[in-house]
Amino acid sequence: MARHVFLTGPPGVGKTTLIQKASEVLKSSGVPIDGFYTEEVRQAGRRIGFDVVTLSGTRGVLSRIGSEPPPGKRECRVGQYVVDLTSFEQLALPVLRNAGPGSGPGQRVCVIDEIGKMELFSQPFIQAVRQTLSTPGTVVLGTIPVPKGKPLALVEEIRNRNDVQVFSMLSCAVPPLCRREPRLRRALPIPVTKENRNRLLPDIMTCVQSGRQ
Secondary structure, three states: OOEEEEEEEOOOOHHHHHHHHHHHHHHHHHEEOOOOOOOEEEEEEEEEEEEEEEEOEEEEEEOOOOOOOOOOOOOOOOEEEEEEEEHHHHHHHHHHHHOOOOOOOOEEEEEEOOOOOOOOHHHHHHHHHHHHHOOOOOOEEEEEEOOOOOOOOHHHHOOOOOOOOEEEOOOOOOOOOHOHHHHHOOOOOEEOOEEEEEEEHHHHHHHHHHHOO
């Protein structure tokens, strides 16, 4: 049975929005939940970078256009964005390290949005993600990018885990047989689009709650 739930799809499809909605529902239901999500930073209508925001509201820089790395630090760049590893690790690592089991089996949910190229410059982050996925009593609700170019080792590792359910952006709908047969749903990703993402929220919540059992 899948314990962890991940969303994937192209930029702008609404993965973070869906993660935030699911987090709000879980929190309002009294489920212990922590983690972070990634948010665009815009200036005069132009995207200038990304911030990491914890579910408790703490914000830190993930990347900025044309910024320079701190003195003595290697440059970590994705396109025009330079990643601030120090800022990211100071915010994300404590959240993951505190994502231990709650008062009972499967009680705690840890949100990781996202596990992508920028975040994967951090080796401590990679180790913390693996540890969190392997921690009994912790369910991960996260996002991963669609395959593009050179595969990202940790992302492929997550896709291939037996305890992970991936809701994926596809060009066609899931056949009706797969909707009726849970066994087949594990073999075929479930499409998430900007248009249907709200209808998928109950399915995602069901998967998360099942993982908590």
